[in-house]
Amino acid sequence: FKTLDDLDLAGKRVLTRVDLNAPVREGKVTDDTRLRAIAPTVRDILDKGGKPVLLAHFDRPKGRVVPEMSLGQIAPALEKALGVPVEFIDACTGPAPLAHALALAPGKVLLCENTRFHAGEEKNDPEFAAELAKLGEVYVNDAFSAAHRAHASTEGLAKLLPCAAGRLMEAELKALEKALATPERPVMAVVGGAKVSTKLDLLGNLVERVDVLVIGGAMANTFLLAQGKPVGTSLVEAEMTDTAREILARAEKAGCAVVLPVDVVAAEGFKANSPHVTVAADATPDDRMILDAGPKTVAEIEKRLAAAKTLVWNGPLGAFEIEPFDAATVAAARRAAELTKAGKLMSVAGGGDTVAALNAAGAAGDFSFVSTAGGAFLEWLEGKTLPGVAALSA
Numbered sequence: 359f360k361t362l363d364d365l366d367l368a369g370k371r372v373l374t375r376v377d378l379n380a381p382v383r384e385g386k387v388t389d390d391t392r393l394r395a396i397a398p399t400v401r402d403i404l405d406k407g408g409k410p411v412l413l414a415h416f417d418r419p420k421g422r423v424v425p426e427m428s429l430g431q432i433a434p435a436l437e438k439a440l441g442v443p444v445e446f447i448d449a450c451t452g453p454a455p456l457a458h459a460l461a462l463a464p465g466k467v468l469l470c471e472n473t474r475f476h477a478g479e480e481k482n483d484p485e486f487a488a489e490l491a492k493l494g495e496v497y498v499n500d501a502f503s504a505a506h507r508a509h510a511s512t513e514g515l516a517k518l519l520p521c522a523a524g525r526l527m528e529a530e531l532k533a534l535e536k537a538l539a540t541p542e543r544p545v546m547a548v549v550g551g552a553k554v555s556t557k558l559d560l561l562g563n564l565v566e567r568v569d570v571l572v573i574g575g576a577m578a579n580t581f582l583l584a585q586g587k588p589v590g591t592s593l594v595e596a597e598m599t600d601t602a603r604e605i606l607a608r609a610e611k612a613g614c615a616v617v618l619p620v621d622v623v624a625a626e627g628f629k630a631n632s633p634h635v636t637v638a639a640d641a642t643p644d645d646r647m648i649l650d651a652g653p654k655t656v657a658e659i660e661k662r663l664a665a666a667k668t669l670v671w672n673g674p675l676g677a678f679e680i681e682p683f684d685a686a687t688v689a690a691a692r693r694a695a696e697l698t699k700a701g702k703l704m705s706v707a708g709g710g711d712t713v714a715a716l717n718a719a720g721a722a723g724d725f726s727f728v729s730t731a732g733g734a735f736l737e738w739l740e741g742k743t744l745p746g747v748a749a750l751s752a
């Protein structure tokens with residue numbers, strides 16, 4: 359696909375799809391990571407003399423106008439994150455945004471209203487895409503984190519205007535390719551989280567591609583159960599044990615070493631500082647629930663990290679949101695960050711809770727790349743084609 363280097367942007371209205379789906383509380387953005395992440399693209403467009411006209415979704419209004427989901431509330435934080443003036447217009451189709459875009463002064467950015475206020479957005483309706491297309495002369499997609507959605511603003515527009523990837527889209531894809539498509543080996547993946555059932559495709563794809571797969575979080579309990587080990591009152595998916603065994607068999611066939619907990623921290627209940635014991639993974643008491651991996655498991659993960667050249671991380675290793683059950687996630691994340699800082703490891707992390715867990719560990723800043731994406735990061739790791747990315751190369 360083309361990048362911003364390949365388009366002539368001087369004097370042009372550059373219709374730019376970004377992801378501004380940031381957490382908001384009482385009308386204020388509480389984490390502006392995604393807003394700051396698009397700054398290189400916006401600045402580049404401005405430097406090249408283009409007029410950035412930003413399109414984005416916010417939340418899931420399902421094709422209706424929901425005032426609490428207006429992008430207007432994001433505009434002040436966006437202006438701060440970009441360091442350039444942002445004008446907000448409460449529409450994304452019709453004469454008003456077009457008039458604004460045409461009159462936009464150099465150095466300014468226009469932000470249009472939530473594309474998901476229109477049913478045509480999620481339906482990828484060609485007529486709606488054509489309405490949006492009127493706002494720009496070229497189309498730039500910088501929303502990697504929404505690229506798993508085949509919507510009018512993420513996919514349809516690429517068919518209607520000369521298009522290119524923005525800088526963030528480029529950086530995300532480059533990091534993922536380096537981590538999984540053309541990695542330096544050994545490649546290690548850490549996959550955590552609550553459920554095997556939501557990460558089946560991910561585990562299935564990874565065992566074929568990586569050299570070491572660490573399975574953590576509550577999903578590891580299902581694997582322990584599949585191996586006939588007691589799991590007490592732990593969160594498990596008993597109906598997934600056959601699947602878990604299949605994944606282990608596939609890993610063995612593919613030469614992928616799977617690291618499961620060899621010891622666990624088992625607590626009375628899912629509560630901060632709940633009374634707990636550290637026991638071998640085959641000795642969880644009947645009345646306790648596994649909330650974290652134990653120190654021997656962490657030592658094994660650290661040993662594997664030291665031997666790895668590439669790391670992909672998705673999901674916490676334990677109940678990282680309650681103390682002290684964040685210990686394994688924090689220790690492993692810090693070790694990965696140290697090795698990365700020392701130039702020994704290329705590390706990529708992403709997806710939902712992962713970034714929050716790495717931030718809490720103070721480790722995210724030293725990872726080689728932290729994705730802004732949740733679902734899109736997962737789908738990429740699952741080996742799926744992302745419609746928003748594919749449309750840029752079509």
Ligand code: 3PG
Pocket residue numbers: 377379417418503504507731732733734
């Ligand atoms: C995200 O927050 O992961 C993206 O913005 C996509 O949002 P969606 O899951 O509502 O499509």
